[in-house]
Amino acid sequence: MSPQWRSVMEALEAIAEFLERLSQPRLGDYFREIATMIRLGRLEEAVQELTGARLWGGAGSYIDRVLYPEDGYVFAAEEFWQVNAEYSRLLLSLLYAVESVAPREWMSELKARLQNCVQYYTQRGDA
Secondary structure, eight states, rough: OHHHHHHHHHHHHHHHHHHTTTTHHHHHHHHHHHHHHHHHOOOHHHHHTSSSHHHHTTTSSSGGTTTSSSTOSOOOGGGGHHHHHHHHHHHHHHHHHHHHHHHHHHOHHHHHHHHHHHHHHHHHHOO
């Protein structure tokens, strides 16, 4: 396996572990499924998921599952800023890794948005 794909898998595992720490292992299963696709050499299928709307789209996609959880928050209100800063950081790390194996035009705009989210949530959490 190439170092680029290994980085993608590490980013996927980090997000799954983060979601488990939030008591949301069901959400982490999606990221582990993609990691399994990569391990099994089903790279085209993995790229479909890694560059698709299910992960990076709007409402209901995995990009907003922590900020706007369907089942309500599973963390304390005072942790909101820290949790969302970490999730945004993890998604940004995944996006960088995905870009190395399957670059898309829209990724630079999304990277900028995620960087802004990290900065915003971090600043609010420090206030």
